[in-house]
Structures are given as structure tokens and as C-alpha cells.
Amino acid sequence: DGGITQSPKYLFRKEGQNVTLSCEQNLNHDAMYWYRQDPGQGLRLIYYSQIVNDFQKGDIAEGYSVSREKKESFPLTVTSAQKNPTAFYLCASSSGQGNNSPLHFGNGTRLTVT
Amino acid sequence: AQSVTQLGSHVSVSEGALVLLRCNYSSSVPPYLFWYVQYPNQGLQLLLKYTTGATLVKGINGFEAEFKKSETSFHLTKPSAHMSDAAEYFCAVSLGNTGFQKLVFGTGTRLLVSP
Numbered sequence: 001d002g003g004i005t006q007s008p009k010y011l012f013r014k015e016g017q018n019v020t021l022s023c024e025q026n027l028n029h030d031a032m033y034w035y036r037q038d039p040g041q042g043l044r045l046i047y048y049s050q051i052v053n054d055f056q057k058g059d060i061a062e063g064y065s066v067s068r069e070k071k072e073s074f075p076l077t078v079t080s081a082q083k084n085p086t087a088f089y090l091c092a093s094s095s096g097q098g099n100n101s102p103l104h105f106g107n108g109t110r111l112t113v114t
Numbered sequence: 115a116q117s118v119t120q121l122g123s124h125v126s127v128s129e130g131a132l133v134l135l136r137c138n139y140s141s142s143v144p145p146y147l148f149w150y151v152q153y154p155n156q157g158l159q160l161l162l163k164y165t166t167g168a169t170l171v172k173g174i175n176g177f178e179a180e181f182k183k184s185e186t187s188f189h190l191t192k193p194s195a196h197m198s199d200a201a202e203y204f205c206a207v208s209l210g211n212t213g214f215q216k217l218v219f220g221t222g223t224r225l226l227v228s229p
Contacts, residue, residue: 042204042221090157100146100165105157
């Protein structure tokens, strides 16, 4: 079955450490996205990529970095510069064919930084 | 700029009762509108979407939504709630004319269903 795989499901880190969240899709989608979800705030866009080797900052990119070396993969690094990294992180993809194509989401990674 | 407002962070209904989750949007161009559902510790799943054409949109699990341009609303309804409908629901609007999917989400409404 096609889908989006995020790993790990739960991640614990000490403050000051960088951490990388994995996102892999086998839907052959061109576009991929990272969202952050906090209680009562909905989803906020961190980074997105329309095509391999290209990505753009979303609304809350500070303290995060991404790469898009392969179509299937869009890893997110949460750096020590991110002031409040504890959150639920969601990766998504879409076919990118116009702005009515729905997003397909992974099951998320819950990051806890202490 | 496009935005979405979901009225009520929590909605409680009894099993078998009507479900109504409210969503109002603002958009400077004709919007594309979506409803997603999220079960605990999972990603979001598309319920339904409005692009153009018929203003009453039917989705999965018996949900439907009506696009009302005059009211800038896209409320989600289901005639009879089931226990399995308990989840969080997100309304979203697509930034228009980008040729690329970029959604703005509301803050979500948690639906509680009691027996």
C-alpha cells in the first residue's frame, strides 16, 4: 500500500541536541511538507518542497532545516536553535498538481525535549 | 490573506444526534476548502473537499459540508453521530492561484460523542 512513513513515533532528546525526523513516501508525489502541531493551535507549516533539491520556508522555519535529495524522502532536523521543540510533527505529501490536490499525512512523530 | 476560523474548540453530542462543526473562511480569491479528521496520535485524513461546482459536498463516513459563499462558511455536518466519530476535525483553505497545494488550517474542533 502507498503511504507516508514517519519514524520514530516517539522521540526523546536533551536540550541542546539536534535531532532528525524521518519522512518517506512511496506515493510518487512531487510535493512534501512538514507541519508542527501544538494543542489549540492547529497545524503550522515549517518547510515545504515542490521538487527534488528545492525547498522553501514555511511560516515557522526558524530553528529547523530540511533536505530533499530524493523524491521519496524529506527529513526534518530540529536544531538546538529551536526554542520550543517539544511538539507533534507531521509530514505530508501531495501530487502538487494544482492547489486542490489533497494532502496525504503520515502518522506523526512526537518529539519531547527536556 | 486566507484564513480559517473554527468556532468552538470542543463540541459534545450524544450518539445518534446531529453533528455540526462550524468553519468560516476569508479569502481574496475563490477558495478551495477541505475538512480533515485526526484520531489520537495519528496523522490527518481527508474527509471531503470543495473545489468548484456543487456546493454540497459529500465525504467519507457519512459527513457532508455545504459551501456558502454569501456567509463565507463551510460547516461540516453528519445527521447521526457514532461513537467512532470522536476525533479532532480541522477545516483548511488552500492559498489560491499558487498552482501548488499550500493549506492554512483552523485550530481544530474536538468532537466528543457520549453514549
